Amino acid sequence: MSVTPALDSAGATARARPASPEPLAPRRTGRTGRAAAGLVPAGLALAVGLWGVRRGNSMWRDESTTYQVAHRSLADIWRLLGQADVVHGLYYLFMHGVFALWDGGLLALRLPSVLATAAAAAGVGLLGQRLAGPRAGLAAGLVFPLFPVVQRYAQEGRSYALVCAVVVWATHLLLSAVARPRKRTWTCYAAVAALACLLHEFAVLAVLAHGVALYRARVPAALGWAWGQAAAAAALVVTPLVIVSQQQVALVGWISPPGISQLLGFAVPALAGVLCAKVPAPALWPVSLGDLALPLLILPPAVLIAVSYVHPLYVDRYVIYVYVGLALLVGARLERLLRAAAAPRTAAALLAVVAVAAVLPYSAQLRTPQGRIDDTIAAARAVRELSRPGDGVLFMPARRREPIMSSPGDFRGLEDLALAEAPVDSATLHGVELPASRVRARMLTADRIVTVNDSPGQPLDDNARENTKRGVLKKYLHRCAVRDVTGMRIVLYGRPGGC
Known part of the structure; x- marks a missing residue:
């Protein structure tokens, strides 16, 4: 007796079922793949960040500001924030605590950024693993700390690397809340998103990009509403900071409207991301890699650039978390290319050599006193x-x-x-x-x-x-x-x- 008709009938019945309105749980991957996708990028980022971290015992003006403000008393820092630099206030308080525990000079000044970049690289690798598989995640995590912009701010005593790391892990919480909606998870997402915004108010654009990602993924309306509540809570927390910072807006009077170099600095990564997104990635999550990565890459700088023609505010370091989106897209593209190669391991080794050779001259220059505008x-x-x-x-x-x-x-x-x-x-x-x-x-x-x-x-x-x-x-x-x-x-x- 043949069983083929029964199997065909069952398959047809399964295909005829309407799609479930609930988000689908992600496909599980092995522990080894998950560990490699997080730990290997973190190790690379840590090694790259510690390489030449003292930069020839140099310190540029913004780091000097961090150093001297963080060494003030808590009362003096609080008095300063009423007059200037409130947008960096939480970071100054954090660095005050760092120096209180260990006044280690340049290394203590920069080590938090090095560690934050390692945490961000691990998070990027795990995001890629969740969205496109362990190999794509590993590729994305390894690409991220090699970007010149990421290397630069991994070694600076400023808040930007910490903001990037917090945005990455807020994105993880977003994916978890979408896959398995729970009030606790959405609350954690709102809290971590608010923390990113308190470290720098322009992190609110990453939260907005998360909302666009959910819209692109056509998630159920209940999930969109839950995101809206979390985003509103984060915005409410950061509102006092925004109000005070607007009273100190003269401090960014040095920013000019975007010129050709700034526009190219936005357009080239955005174009690269769009081209990489044309290669489909496996749908392992309710929100696809492209749905998430493209808004994160394009929306924050695009909004700041548009606003800057009326009120100049755009500086690339304010939104370096956009390179998380680019790393995810490039990692997924590399994984597809290597999978199609006749000798994947040889191709991967050759690609790694080419990438290192391409960024090495700039990376070496970044680690000299001449790698910043002053000393x-x-x-x-x-x-x-x-x-x-x-x-x-x-x-x-x-x-x-x-x-x-x-x-x-x-x-x-x-x-x-x-x-x-x-x-x-x-x-x-x-x-x-x-x-x-x-x-x-x-x-x-x-x-x-x-x-x-x-x-x-x-x-x-x-x-x-x-x-x-x-x-x-x-x-x-x-x-x-x-x-x-x-x-x-x-x-x-x-x-x-x-x-």
């Missing part, structure tokens, strides 16, 4: 070498005061001729300077003055105080010595015959 430690060292006790010192403009704040020992014995109130006392980032007339009077009492300046070619601040500084130096003193360091110029002036 406050080198500037402080040059001041110490050119000066002697009793000399005056001027910062031109006043915001170049970072070297004395991060390396005060190099300025010991020098008199800050323009300073009225120190940064900590005035609850500001750079202190408060005297009126122009008082600055002039104090300059005229000095026989030698060391100045810390922007690098040549930068526009000069046109205000009474800075004009007075330049005018007195030109009229009454001679230039004795010049020392150029990365991003700054140190000049020693003296009275005629006093150099």
